[in-house]
């Protein structure tokens with residue numbers, strides 16, 4: 492059974508499809524390019540121009556991870572917003588969805604989503620929030636990706652056609668993560684795998 496891992500930091504090959512998080516896309520694997528909110532420094536503009544160029548490569552299938560981390564990032568909220576806006580523009584100009592890191596900052600993200608009138612899919616990765624938060628993001632048209640740790644209520648509140656699954660920085664095999672999510676949803680591994688592949692096609696990730 493072919494599984495899609497929408498977001499991983501683990502470059503070692505396996506039999507599944509994965510989107511590797513990478514800054515310069517120097518890999519043949521599918522990958523995403525962006526500046527993580529933890530990595531925003533005074534030099535982010537020059538790094539972003541390298542990313543913008545790499546974003547045109549065929550194996551770069553998404554922009555990110557990027558977004559907001561109002562706890563761990565050293566950058567101010569305003570700077571994080573400025574950096575994220577650049578990623579929105581890049582996503583729209585390359586027709587590639589965005590993989591979003593979101594810790595706090597949900598209101599800011601929802602506001603930006605509304606104001607930017609983006610056409611590309613926005614995928615919130617590694618979602619561990621509560622069902623209420625998930626519903627707000629879903630109502631705004633976003634997709635939600637779940638990993639090793641998640642709130643089961645939030646998972647159940649997510650429509651199947653808005654769902655992704657990821658390993659992120661976990662060492663757990665993606666098949667085990669799929670299995671634990673399939674169990675909560677009362678689906679077979681195969682049903683879940685096919686649904687996620689279908690969602691990826693909807694977002695034009697693969």
Ligand SMILES: [Zn+2]
Nearest residue numbers: 512556659660
């Ligand atoms: Zn990540």
